[in-house]
Amino acid sequence: MSSFTAQQCWVMMGIIAVMLIACLWRHPAPGLSGDCTPPPEALAGQPQPFVVEVTGGVARPGVYSFSCAVDVAQVIRAADGLEEGVAVPRAFLSRVLLNGSALSIGRDGASSAVTMMDAQKRFLFFVPFAINRAGAEELLLVPGIGEKTAREIVSYRDRHGCFTSLDALLAVPGIGPRSFTRMKDFLVL
Numbered sequence: 001m002s003s004f005t006a007q008q009c010w011v012m013m014g015i016i017a018v019m020l021i022a023c024l025w026r027h028p029a030p031g032l033s034g035d036c037t038p039p040p041e042a043l044a045g046q047p048q049p050f051v052v053e054v055t056g057g058v059a060r061p062g063v064y065s066f067s068c069a070v071d072v073a074q075v076i077r078a079a080d081g082l083e084e085g086v087a088v089p090r091a092f093l094s095r096v097l098l099n100g101s102a103l104s105i106g107r108d109g110a111s112s113a114v115t116m117m118d119a120q121k122r123f124l125f126f127v128p129f130a131i132n133r134a135g136a137e138e139l140l141l142v143p144g145i146g147e148k149t150a151r152e153i154v155s156y157r158d159r160h161g162c163f164t165s166l167d168a169l170l171a172v173p174g175i176g177p178r179s180f181t182r183m184k185d186f187l188v189l
Helices: 006-026 072-078 119-124 147-160 166-171 177-186
Strands: 050-056 062-066 101-105 113-116
Touching (some): 062 072, 166 177
Parallel strands (some): 050 101
Antiparallel strands (some): 050 062, 101 113
């Protein structure tokens, strides 16, 4: 039987403390439960944050949160504008972004691009995954979805077409009412 060193114990306690603080910060509920997944009624009526990451030729690159969908120009304004000498085409400025977008502003207009943030970052910033676009590796981040279930979701979607509602996930082998309840708050159509 092996035991942990004092340093290993302190590291583990630190990690546990950070996880608890993050959970409580995200879900300031009056009672504590063993699960950090918010109950559906806790999210009902609350606007979900709209998150965009911006990098490159802006004054303050970073991740910005908005109360609703935004376009490229609004994100650039939130990042205190473009750096000196950076130009972006007018048509690109009016492009409406998806929640969880990653906006890269290049030095010249042709090198600017919009992609999606890293899956782990989207999960960290509470951006729900689009069930009709998410790959198995993204779905693995969702509570209640393991490797087999993630593959089953993608396979089911490939065979039957896009899901028309989140409830349609119940038709996927391996997803029952309990696992669906755990995962549904992390998914959108």
